[in-house]
Amino acid sequence: MVAQNFRHALFCALITLIIAWPIMGLKLTAVGTEITVVGASAFTWIAVALAAVIVFLFQLFRDKVMVGLGAVTILDRLADREPLPDEKRLRLENIGLVLLIAVALIWPFFVSRGAVDLATLVLIYIMLALGLNVVVGLAGLLDLGYVAFYAVGAYTFALLSNYWGASFWMALPIGALLAALFGLVLGFPVLRLRGDYLAIVTLGFGEIIRILLNNWTSVTGGPNGIGGIPDPTLFGMEFGRRVKEEGNTSFHETFGIAYSSEHKVIFLYLIALVLAIFTAFVIRRLMRMPVGRSWEALREDEIAARSLGLSRTGVKLSAFTIGAFFAGFAGTVFASKQGFISPESFVFLESAIILAIVVLGGMGSQLGVILAAIAVTILPELAREFSEYRMLIFGAAMVLMMVWRPQGLLPMRRRHIKLKAGG
Amino acid sequence: MLLLEDVHTHYGKIEALHGVSVEVNQGEIVSLIGANGAGKTTLLMTVCGTPQASAGRVLLEDRDITRLPTSEIMRSGIAIVPEGRRVFPGLTVEENLYMGGFFNNRTQNEQGIRHVYDLFPRLKEREHQRAGTMSGGEQQMLAIGRALMSKPRLMILDEPSLGLAPLVIKQIFEIIAQLRDEGITVFLVEQNAHQALQLADRGYVLETGRIRLQDTGANLLANPDVQAAYLGG
Numbered sequence: 001m002v003a004q005n006f007r008h009a010l011f012c013a014l015i016t017l018i019i020a021w022p023i024m025g026l027k028l029t030a031v032g033t034e035i036t037v038v039g040a041s042a043f044t045w046i047a048v049a050l051a052a053v054i055v056f057l058f059q060l061f062r063d064k065v066m067v068g069l070g071a072v073t074i075l076d077r078l079a080d081r082e083p084l085p086d087e088k089r090l091r092l093e094n095i096g097l098v099l100l101i102a103v104a105l106i107w108p109f110f111v112s113r114g115a116v117d118l119a120t121l122v123l124i125y126i127m128l129a130l131g132l133n134v135v136v137g138l139a140g141l142l143d144l145g146y147v148a149f150y151a152v153g154a155y156t157f158a159l160l161s162n163y164w165g166a167s168f169w170m171a172l173p174i175g176a177l178l179a180a181l182f183g184l185v186l187g188f189p190v191l192r193l194r195g196d197y198l199a200i201v202t203l204g205f206g207e208i209i210r211i212l213l214n215n216w217t218s219v220t221g222g223p224n225g226i227g228g229i230p231d232p233t234l235f236g237m238e239f240g241r242r243v244k245e246e247g248n249t250s251f252h253e254t255f256g257i258a259y260s261s262e263h264k265v266i267f268l269y270l271i272a273l274v275l276a277i278f279t280a281f282v283i284r285r286l287m288r289m290p291v292g293r294s295w296e297a298l299r300e301d302e303i304a305a306r307s308l309g310l311s312r313t314g315v316k317l318s319a320f321t322i323g324a325f326f327a328g329f330a331g332t333v334f335a336s337k338q339g340f341i342s343p344e345s346f347v348f349l350e351s352a353i354i355l356a357i358v359v360l361g362g363m364g365s366q367l368g369v370i371l372a373a374i375a376v377t378i379l380p381e382l383a384r385e386f387s388e389y390r391m392l393i394f395g396a397a398m399v400l401m402m403v404w405r406p407q408g409l410l411p412m413r414r415r416h417i418k419l420k421a422g423g
Numbered sequence: 424m425l426l427l428e429d430v431h432t433h434y435g436k437i438e439a440l441h442g443v444s445v446e447v448n449q450g451e452i453v454s455l456i457g458a459n460g461a462g463k464t465t466l467l468m469t470v471c472g473t474p475q476a477s478a479g480r481v482l483l484e485d486r487d488i489t490r491l492p493t494s495e496i497m498r499s500g501i502a503i504v505p506e507g508r509r510v511f512p513g514l515t516v517e518e519n520l521y522m523g524g525f526f527n528n529r530t531q532n533e534q535g536i537r538h539v540y541d542l543f544p545r546l547k548e549r550e551h552q553r554a555g556t557m558s559g560g561e562q563q564m565l566a567i568g569r570a571l572m573s574k575p576r577l578m579i580l581d582e583p584s585l586g587l588a589p590l591v592i593k594q595i596f597e598i599i600a601q602l603r604d605e606g607i608t609v610f611l612v613e614q615n616a617h618q619a620l621q622l623a624d625r626g627y628v629l630e631t632g633r634i635r636l637q638d639t640g641a642n643l644l645a646n647p648d649v650q651a652a653y654l655g656g
Binding site for chain 2: 290293294296297300301303304305306307308309310311312314
C-alpha cells in the first residue's frame with residue numbers, strides 16, 4: 001500500500017513546494033519608490049521544506065492515519081447509542097435543557113463584555129442555521145442565497161427606525177414577516193427547480209438583494225450603510241447613559257444602580273437567547289407536525305410525495321417561508337447589535353458560512369446544527385492570534401471535519417412517531 | 424368509477440396517447456397490458472393529472488377531474504402505487520404509512536395502520552426499520568400499504584411485479600385479489616400479462632398509444648393475438 005502511495009505522495013510534496021515557494025519565499029519590499037523582490041530568510045525556507053516533507057509523509061501513510069482518525073468515536077457513541085426509554089429520555093432532556101438555559105442566563109454576568117458580545121453573535125448564527133436547516137436539511141432545497149432574508153430583516157429594522165423611528169420591538173415582527181414574504185415571493189419562481197438549478201437561482205436572488213441595497217443610494221444609503229440603529233429597550237427603559245427618546249426612562253436610573261455599558265450588551269444577549277430558544281422550539285414542534293414530515297417526504301421522493309396528495313407548491317413554499325422568517329429575526333437582532341449595517345455584511349460568504357454550519361452539524365439535526373454554529377463562530381475568534389492564517393486554520397478544520405465525519409457532527413436521528421397501532 | 428373518454432396526452436409536441444377510452448367499474452379488477460413504450464404509465468399519469476390530458480375527459484365517480492391539480496385528484500378517493508415502489512427510503516416503515524394517511528385524522532390512521540399490519544404481518548415486524556433497507560418485496564408491500572392508508576375507493580397499481588421474485592409476485596397478486604374482496608376497485612397496469620389477466624375481470628391491451636383490444640380477462644388470455652404478442656405464444 002505504501003509503495004502505491006509513493007508516487008502520489010511525491011507529487012503532493014512537489015505541489016506543496018510549488019505553491020509555498022512564491023507565497024512564502026518571495027517578499028515584495030518597497031525601496032524608495034521602487035518595489036523589489038527579496039528572498040525570505042533561511043528559516044522560512046526550512047519551514048517550507050519541512051512542510052513538504054510532512055505532506056509527503058502524510059500522503060505516504062495516509063491510509064493508516066485515516067484509520068486512526070476513524071477510531072475517534074466519542075461522537076459516534078453519542079449518535080448510535082441505544083435510545084433510552086421514552087419517559088426517562090424526556091425527563092433527562094428536560095433537566096438538561098433547564099440546566100443549560102439557566103447557565104446561559106447567568107454566565108454573562110460573570111464574564112467579559114467581549115465574550116458576551118461574541119455569544120450574541122453565536123446566537124444569531126444559531127437562529128440563521130436553524131432556519132436554513134429547515135430549507136436545506138429538512139426540505140432538501142439547496143438555498144445559496146439565504147443571506148438575502150437576513151439582509152431583509154436587518155434592513156427592515158434599519159429603514160423603519162431611520163425613517164419612522166420604529167423601535168426594536170416594533171421592527172422585530174415586521175422584519176421577520178417581511179423576510180418571510182420575500183421567502184414566499186422567491187419560492188414561486190423556483191418551485192419547478194431542484195438541486196443545482198435551484199442553488200444557482202437562489203444564489204442570484206441573494207446577489208440581487210445585495211446589489212439593490214448597494215445601489216439604491218437614495219433610500220438605503222448604498223455602500224455607506226445606515227447607522228444610528230437604536231438599541232432595544234426594556235419596557236421603555238433605555239440602556240444608554242442618557243435617554244435619547246422622549247418619554248423613555250433610563251435603565252440605571254430606574255433601578256438606582258450605577259451606569260454600566262455592559263448592561264446593554266447583556267440585555268441584547270438575553271434577547272438573542274430568548275429568540276434563539278424560541279426559534280429552536282418552534283422548528284422542533286414543526287418537525288413533528290405533519291408539515292415537518294411533508295418536508296422530509298418531499299426531500300426523500302418528490303413523485304411519491306405528490307402521489308399521496310401532497311401539494312408540491314404548498315410544501316416548498318412553507319419551507320422557504322419559515323426558513324426566511326427566522327432569518328428575518330436574526331437580521332433584526334444583528335442590526336440592533338451592530339447599530340450600523342451596510343451591504344458588506346450580507347455577501348455570499350455569509351450564505352456559504354451558514355450553509356457550512358448546517359452541513360457540518362449534520363443536515364436536519366437541530367443539536368448538531370447548534371453545536372456547529374458555536375464551533376464555526378468561535379473558532380475564527382479563538383484563532384485570531386494567528387492573524388492572517390486564521391482563515392487557513394478555519395479551512396483546514398472544515399476539511400478535517402469532512403474527512404472525519406462526512407455525515408456531520410451529530411447526524412439526524414429518526415425519532416419514532418408513537419402511534420398506538422397495536423391495540 | 425373511473426372513465427377515460429377519448430383521452431389524448433402530449434409530451435411537448437409528441438402525442439403519447441392517441442384517443443384512449445377506458446372504463447373501470449365499481450368493484451372490478453381491470454388490467455391494462457402492453458409492451459414497453461405503449462403508453463401505460465402515461466395513461467396512469469394522465470389520470471393523476473401530471474401531465475394533464477390535452478383533449479378528452481377523465482371522470483372519477485362522474486366528476487370531471489381532467490383539469491384538477493394533481494394534489495386535489497390524489498385526495499379524492501384515489502390512490503396510486505407508483506412504478507418502482509418509491510417508498511421514502513430514509514423514513515421508517517411506520518412513518519411511510521403515516522405519510523400515506525397524511526390527510527386523515529389520528530383515529531383513522533391508527534385503524535389504517537392496524538389494517539395494513541393485518542394484511543402484511545411482515546411490515547409489523549419491520550415497523551421501526553428504515554424503508555430503504557428492506558427487500559424489494561417488502562418495499563412493494565409497504566408501497567401498497569401506504570396507498571391503502573388514505574382509504575381509497577380506487578387503487579391504481581403501476582407494475583407491482585417489477586423486479587420481484589416469482590414467489591413474492593404471487594403473494595402480491597393474492598393481496599390485490601383480497602383488496603377487491605374488501606370492495607376496493609383496482610386498476611392494474613402490468614407487463615406481466617399472464618398473471619395480470621388471470622386475476623382481472625376485464626382487460627385492455629394498449630399498443631403505441633391506442634387501445635387495441637378489450638375483453639374479459641379470460642377471453643384475452645385465450646386470444647391468439649394476445650398469446651402471440653404478450654404470452655410468448
